Amino acid sequence: MSSNINRIIWIVLDSVGMGAMPDAEKYGDHDCNTIGHVSKHFGGLKLTNLESLGLGNIEGMIGPQSSSAPLGCYGRMAEASKGKDTTTGHWEMAGVISHEPFPTYPDGFPNEVVDAFEAAVGRKIIGNKPASGTVILDELGEEHIKTGKLIVYTSGDSVFQIAANENVVPFNELYEICEKARAILKGKHAVARVIARPFIGEKKGGFTRTANRRDFSLKPPAETVLDKLKKAGLNVQAVGKIEDIFCKQGITEAVHTSDNMDGIDRTLEYMSDNKKGLIYTNLVDFDMKWGHRNDVESYGKGLEAFDVRLKQVIDAMNDKDVLFITADHGCDPTTPGTDHTREYVPFIACGKALKTNVNLGTRNTFSDIGQTVAEIFGIENTKDGESFAKQILK
Known part of the structure; x- marks a missing residue:
């Protein structure tokens, strides 16, 4: 472990990409730039603190x-994994590149999946198509309440989403249903x-997701790198959906959050503990x-609120x-679709133990972050990536 560093606070601004990667067209994302397009919509964003750290210099x-x-x-970081979703992005940051894409279902899930799921949970489904989460509630919410059938849908990402009204299916029961789905969705699915x-x-x-x-x-x-930190006796404190993304692997403590501001509050609480290791936070509202939801206005205000x-x-x-x-990954709210976008992502680091004004250029993989975390803490490196610790440490 670097004698000058006891802890890394690692904050992921979920979906805040910064421009199309060279292969973006393969993903239908040839003209995406989440930060750039949101900033253009506003005629410029007030990001004083991020800019002081070098955001605009990337x-x-x-x-x-x-x-x-x-x-x-x-x-800026380029994604080496085949995909543009939350799981591949976070796994890659932590040192695991996904060389094969996860399955997606542009035509809905096949009968073999639907039949097995309905038999396992004892309920029929409605929907079974790619859809916006808010739109499908307006379309099928009343039918769900009347019949008790579960709303199942997907998106351009590799997800099996199950929506249910909390007065029809309490959320703890919905979690059990999801665990049964998870057990079914193996192998090619x-x-x-x-x-x-x-x-x-x-x-x-009048429907609202909770x-x-x-x-x-x-x-x-x-x-x-989370597993390796935990094995080394260091703390890995997860904020937001980090615990879920890693299936609780390599986590020592976790707290779920209601929104970005709650995520910052919980991060500050963990910081007050002064434990050695990692605080890993996901801010999901972006x-x-x-x-x-293609909500450019709120996206920009959310960036400014985080900056404060x-x-x-x-x-x-x-x-x-x-x-x-x-x-x-990206999720450009100005594009016609509502799916994630294949983008470079920004990276910023600061602290008393780090140099200032260090340009890391364009990194070939998000895994460079995980490698850097490993080197800073003096633990075994992850399989993929190249550390930039020596470039940033004083």
Whole structure:
């Protein structure tokens, strides 16, 4: 372990991409740039703290202003995995590249999956197609309440989503249903995530998804840097859906959150514990509430709100803390579709133990982050990626 670093606070701004990767057209994403397009919509965003760390200095960045003397280390990360979803992005950051894409279902799930699922849970389904989560509630919510049939749908990502009204199927029962689905969805149908989507409301136009969402992911196929940290006796404190994404592997403590601001609050609480190791936070609103709903206005306001809270995080850091900020994929809210977008993601690091104004350029894989975490803590490296610890450490 670096004698100057006891803890890394690692914040993932879920879906905050920064421009199409060279292979984006293969994913139908030739003209995507989440930060750039949101910034253009606003005529510029007020991101004072992020810009002071070097956000605007990152190669290819459009929108945020560059700094003449950035206080952080900065660069952009290219995704090496085949995919553009939450699971592949987070696994890759933690050192596991997914060389085969997870299955997707543009025509809905086949009979063999539907029949097995209905038999296992004792309920019929409705939907079974790609859809926006809010649109399908308006379409099928009343039928679900009347019949008790589960709303099952997917998207451009590898997900099996199950929506149910909390007054019809209590969320704890919905979690049990998702676990049964997870047990069925194996082999060629091993989707990345089964997602519980509880909602409330009684009629079309009045349905609202609740904060009781849960993700039931596959287990990572290899050890991640989280596993290695835990084995080394270090703490891995997970905030938001991190615990779900890694199927609880390599986690020592976890807390789920209701929104971005709650995520920052829980991160600050863990920081006050002063435990050695990693605090790993996912802020999901950018993706779930704004990106997938093409809500450009709220996306921009959310970025500005995070920037304000970022100062609190930095002020709460001690001399042996370092902060990493990045993203797991894009979800450009200005594009016609509502799916994730295949983008580079920004990376920023800062702390008393790090140099300032270090340009890391374009990294070939998100796994470079996991390798860097491993080297900083002096533990066994993960399989994939190349550490940039020596470039950023004083």
